Amino acid sequence: MIEVNGLVKRYGEKTAVNGLTFTVRAGIVTGFLGPNGAGKSTTMRMIMGLDRPMAGTATVGGKAYAQWSAPLTEVGALLEARAIHPGLTARQYLLALGATEGIGARRVREVLDLVGLGGVADRRAKGFSLGMGQRLGIAAALLGNPRVLILDEPVNGLDAEGVRWVRTLLKDLAAEGRTVLLSSHLMSEMELTAEHLIVIGQGRLLADTSLAGFAERVAGGSVRVRSPEAVRLRSLLLGQGVTVSSDEPGVLTVTGMESDQIGAIAGRNGIILYELVPQRASLEEAFLELTGGAVEYRSPGARVDAAPVGAGRSRS
Numbered sequence: 340m341i342e343v344n345g346l347v348k349r350y351g352e353k354t355a356v357n358g359l360t361f362t363v364r365a366g367i368v369t370g371f372l373g374p375n376g377a378g379k380s381t382t383m384r385m386i387m388g389l390d391r392p393m394a395g396t397a398t399v400g401g402k403a404y405a406q407w408s409a410p411l412t413e414v415g416a417l418l419e420a421r422a423i424h425p426g427l428t429a430r431q432y433l434l435a436l437g438a439t440e441g442i443g444a445r446r447v448r449e450v451l452d453l454v455g456l457g458g459v460a461d462r463r464a465k466g467f468s469l470g471m472g473q474r475l476g477i478a479a480a481l482l483g484n485p486r487v488l489i490l491d492e493p494v495n496g497l498d499a500e501g502v503r504w505v506r507t508l509l510k511d512l513a514a515e516g517r518t519v520l521l522s523s524h525l526m527s528e529m530e531l532t533a534e535h536l537i538v539i540g541q542g543r544l545l546a547d548t549s550l551a552g553f554a555e556r557v558a559g560g561s562v563r564v565r566s567p568e569a570v571r572l573r574s575l576l577l578g579q580g581v582t583v584s585s586d587e588p589g590v591l592t593v594t595g596m597e598s599d600q601i602g603a604i605a606g607r608n609g610i611i612l613y614e615l616v617p618q619r620a621s622l623e624e625a626f627l628e629l630t631g632g633a634v635e636y637r638s639p640g641a642r643v644d645a646a647p648v649g650a651g652r653s654r655s
């Protein structure tokens with residue numbers, strides 16, 4: 340379990356992490372999601388004792404990272420921009436890392452095979468592609484067979500096969516009862532891997548919810564209704580506490596009522612419907628809407644406010 344309580348980190352004028360509190364449970368993959376610059380890496384570095392918080396605490400398995408006598412067996416991490424000496428081979432690097440905690444050649448061979456680097460174990464890291472470097476970083480994180488894994492954007496630089504491999508690996512590791520915290524700025528990545536989401540923007544918590552819960556918010560969207568009697572239907576619906584808008588003749592966008600109920604009202608009043616379609620925003624759109632106000636650098640012309648449904652800005 341990872342517990343983060345009231346974490347704050349400033350760099351000069353810039354507040355990178357602004358009072359974050361959350362818990363990461365064992366047995367599932369938890370996604371740590373936020374736009375670039377949201378404070379994910381900074382938070383992960385503080386959990387790993389690599390950055391000192393200005394306020395608050397972060398513990399792994401009930402202790403601060405520095406208090407673990409054999410930290411590799413408690414928590415393994417892949418953080419951005421891992422520095423690997425380019426002159427070392429993959430095997431030498433892992434042996435050196437393992438030596439600090441009595442982890443030997445056999446385990447090094449195991450993790451190299453596990454991440455698919457068995458065949459290049461004795462090549463120098465300077466010849467490694469970005470993807471191979473990521474795999475070596477994942478091998479390092481797994482070296483001590485840790486109970487907690489913290490991975491910052493682990494699929495960066497991996498090809499499609501590699502991305503699928505990481506996904507399956509993380510889910511398997513979580514299913515074994517480990518705690519897995521995985522960061523990404525892409526909802527699409529989380530959608531396929533994470534069971535729980537912690538969403539941050541500008542260093543603040545925006546949502547702490549199951550993926551299913553996040554999807555439900557999205558599902559509370561609008562319904563598109565097309566009918567030759569749209570005007571009559573509109574007046575019938577308006578008495579029911581819903582919002583009805585219309586951008587084209589004969590088509591209504593109804594918010595605040597399920598499609599079944601709209602269909603029933605139409606049926607009771609003998610109104611023909613040509614279309615009755617719930618409008619579900621994608622999780623990606625809901626994420627963009629949730630973090631829209633918290634994006635540090637926005638692409639020119641990007642319309643983050645264009646998502647068709649409200650995913651609320653409140654915590655769930």
Ligand code: ADP
Pocket residue numbers: 350353354355373374375376377378379380381382635
């Ligand atoms: P994320 O991982 O979500 O992309 P980061 O934690 O890397 O976000 O960064 C959060 C904010 O803190 C950004 O505005 C970033 O520019 C700033 N920041 C991060 N590290 C440093 C640093 N070492 N010095 C100055 N500013 C930093």
